[in-house]
Amino acid sequence: MARMSRQKIWAGLPLAAAAAAGLLLLLQPLSASSRLLPGPLSRPEAFARAAALTELGRTMFFDPSLSASGAQSCASCHDPHHGFGPASAAPVEMGGPGLDQPGVRAVPSLRYLQAVPAFTEHYFESEDEGDESVDNGPTGGLTWDGRVDHGRDQAAIPLLSPFEMGNKDAAAVVAALRQAPYAIEIKALFGADIFDRPEDSLKAAGEAFGAFEQSPADFYPYSSRYDAYLAGKATLTAQELRGLKLFEDPDKGNCASCHRSQPANDGEPPQFTDFGMIAIAPPRNPAIPANRDATYYDLGLCGPLRTDLHDRADYCGLFRTPSLRNVALRRSFFHNGSLHSLRDVVAFYATRDTDPGRWYSHAADGTVRPYDDLPPVYQGNLNRDAPFGRKPGEAPALTDADIDDIVAFLGTLTDADQVNTAALSPAAVREPQQR
Ligand code: HEC
Numbered sequence: 001m002a003r004m005s006r007q008k009i010w011a012g013l014p015l016a017a018a019a020a021a022g023l024l025l026l027l028q029p030l031s032a033s034s035r036l037l038p039g040p041l042s043r044p045e046a047f048a049r050a051a052a053l054t055e056l057g058r059t060m061f062f063d064p065s066l067s068a069s070g071a072q073s074c075a076s077c078h079d080p081h082h083g084f085g086p087a088s089a090a091p092v093e094m095g096g097p098g099l100d101q102p103g104v105r106a107v108p109s110l111r112y113l114q115a116v117p118a119f120t121e122h123y124f125e126s127e128d129e130g131d132e133s134v135d136n137g138p139t140g141g142l143t144w145d146g147r148v149d150h151g152r153d154q155a156a157i158p159l160l161s162p163f164e165m166g167n168k169d170a171a172a173v174v175a176a177l178r179q180a181p182y183a184i185e186i187k188a189l190f191g192a193d194i195f196d197r198p199e200d201s202l203k204a205a206g207e208a209f210g211a212f213e214q215s216p217a218d219f220y221p222y223s224s225r226y227d228a229y230l231a232g233k234a235t236l237t238a239q240e241l242r243g244l245k246l247f248e249d250p251d252k253g254n255c256a257s258c259h260r261s262q263p264a265n266d267g268e269p270p271q272f273t274d275f276g277m278i279a280i281a282p283p284r285n286p287a288i289p290a291n292r293d294a295t296y297y298d299l300g301l302c303g304p305l306r307t308d309l310h311d312r313a314d315y316c317g318l319f320r321t322p323s324l325r326n327v328a329l330r331r332s333f334f335h336n337g338s339l340h341s342l343r344d345v346v347a348f349y350a351t352r353d354t355d356p357g358r359w360y361s362h363a364a365d366g367t368v369r370p371y372d373d374l375p376p377v378y379q380g381n382l383n384r385d386a387p388f389g390r391k392p393g394e395a396p397a398l399t400d401a402d403i404d405d406i407v408a409f410l411g412t413l414t415d416a417d418q419v420n421t422a423a424l425s426p427a428a429v430r431e432p433q434q435r
């Protein structure tokens with residue numbers, strides 16, 4: 001409702017025309033190649049431009065005509081009612097012109113990406129976050145392997161991917177943009193001749209998607225019960241509090257060492273990730289069609305989707321630590337969507353090393369193939385911090401009751417605007433209070 005009315009206000013304002021005139025004036029002196037960036041703007045002008053870009057991005061996000069199939073929008077995979085993650089339990093979604101080309105990775109939530117730092121191989125935390133002197137190694141960037149830094153650059157990936165929105169090239173995207181009801185707004189913001197320059201048009205579209213993805217109400221409301229609890233405005237149940245303690249205890253879950261659960265020194269709410277690139281080795285997922293090829297491995301940072309670090313064997317198997325906010329809405333977990341309940345994920349952390357046969361495939365002779373989605377030559381990259389690092393047969397770091405408690409705690413991380421849909425989703429039926 002709010003979305004509709006805001007859109008109407010924007011469309012109804014003479015702002016479009018005013019912006020068109022104003023921005024075109026500003027754009028005149030700039031060279032063709034730099035025309036995407038307006039000249040110096042006054043604060044009200046900058047504010048109006050950002051607001052216009054956000055609403056344009058919102059409209060485009062829900063527009064299936066931007067796909068080769070004409071049937072798939074960003075929202076088809078990133079459903080606003082599922083924390084901008086997938087509504088389905090499928091490990092990967094279908095895309096392409098005929099919607100018959102399977103993807104290779106689970107669709108992440110787009111909430112709480114505003115805090116993801118640009119990718120770097122050597123990450124030092126700021127004074128607000130923690131110890132400034134420790135090199136945390138490869139960190140940040142968007143997508144599971146951090147291969148692009150900003151939403152505005154990321155958007156070209158799904159628009160052009162043969163297994164996502166499937167446009168052949170920038171010109172195909174421009175053809176769709178020209179026909180769109182909001183073409184006039186794009187011209188107002190980026191110049192009347194923007195569509196004559198396909199690469200710039202793609203960048204313009206990226207600016208709009210990127211602006212929308214920075215909208216706080218849509219993407220980082222911090223409205224979960226845990227946020228209210230941190231603010232002293234809500235209480236957690238005894239079980240949720242036990243779960244939080246286990247989540248933070250370095251000898252138990254140790255989850256918070258990567259999925260940060262406390263506000264930063266400057267008071268910024270916790271993101272439930274430190275954005276680090278880590279090899280967890282979730283089980284190989286036979287339901288991903290690409291995995292029918294026994295020689296195919298998704299190795300994250302070292303490829304094949306990411307190409308600039310392919311010679312870094314020490315990076316193979318590393319994926320970006322996702323935020324756990326809204327994680328209870330998901331029905332497929334990890335980059336390969338291999339697990340389908342939150343309880344299984346937490347149990348996997350507890351028993352990956354103590355009971356590998358529970359998670360990994362078996363060879364013909366019955367022996368377990370541990371860490372079967374990461375070739376043995378790269379298994380030295382595996383993270384072995386608690387709760388990992390125990391020997392097969394040893395007691396796990398978490399009991400069954402501990403696991404239930406952590407799952408209950410994770411349920412407090414769902415944003416307020418998502419809670420009702422969560423109650424309807426089959427994933428929620430597995431929450432401990434129902435079992
Ligand atoms: C067919 C499903 C599909 C569609 C359609 C789709 N995406 Fe995605 N999106 C994904 C998958 C899968 C990933 C993870 C890709 C990877 O790690 O390589 C992803 C990742 C992202 C990310 C990075 C998230 C992160 O955690 O770093 C952003 C931002 C994003 N998509 C935005 C968009 C936008 C904007 C559109 C529309 C222009 C879009 N997506 C369309 C499936 C989709």
Ligand code: HEC
Pocket residue numbers: 247253254255256257258259276277278279280281282319320321322324327330332333334335336342345346349350383385386387406
């Ligand atoms: C050493 C860092 C680290 C620790 C410790 C850690 N995680 Fe993770 N977590 C990750 C990374 C990295 C991924 C993504 C791995 C992948 O997909 O390959 C992940 C993924 C997840 C996911 C799946 C999220 C999604 O969107 O699919 C859940 C749930 C999760 N972790 C919960 C936990 C819990 C609960 C604990 C404690 C028992 C924990 N993690 C401890 C790094 C960590």
